Amino acid sequence: MQATLTTFTRDGRAWQPSYLLEINPALCIGCGRCFKVCGQRVMELKGIDEDGNLVELGDDDVEIERKIMTLVDAGACIGCAACARACPKDCQTHGFA
Numbered sequence: 001m002q003a004t005l006t007t008f009t010r011d012g013r014a015w016q017p018s019y020l021l022e023i024n025p026a027l028c029i030g031c032g033r034c035f036k037v038c039g040q041r042v043m044e045l046k047g048i049d050e051d052g053n054l055v056e057l058g059d060d061d062v063e064i065e066r067k068i069m070t071l072v073d074a075g076a077c078i079g080c081a082a083c084a085r086a087c088p089k090d091c092q093t094h095g096f097a
């Protein structure tokens with residue numbers, strides 16, 4: 001059974017946060033749409049090198065095969081789910097955990 005948390009909006013209506021739990025690296029195209037709508041700095045764009053390793057962007061010595069979005073501060077998520085609505089690849093998992 002999945003745990004849930006009910007909190008409240010400003011005027012007291014019930015609100016169930018839907019936290020970002022995971023981004024599927026095989027599906028993500030690194031478009032950055034989720035990053036743009038998040039105000040909590042939960043995610044960060046990173047690179048995948050030719051050996052499949054996750055690498056920081058901006059290092060000119062490393063050749064990047066593609067970019068993917070990663071979770072870097074999951075604990076800062078407020079569960080607004082704006083990132084899920086912005087994602088064109090449906091590669092995020094949300095819930096309460």
Ligand code: SF4
Pocket residue numbers: 018019020037038039040041042043076077078079080081082083084
């Ligand atoms: S659910 Fe909201 S706060 Fe959490 S990562 Fe997505 S946009 Fe950011």
Ligand code: SF4
Pocket residue numbers: 023027028029030031032033034035068069086087088089090091092
């Ligand atoms: S919106 Fe979806 S496909 Fe685009 S970077 Fe975010 S998780 Fe990846």
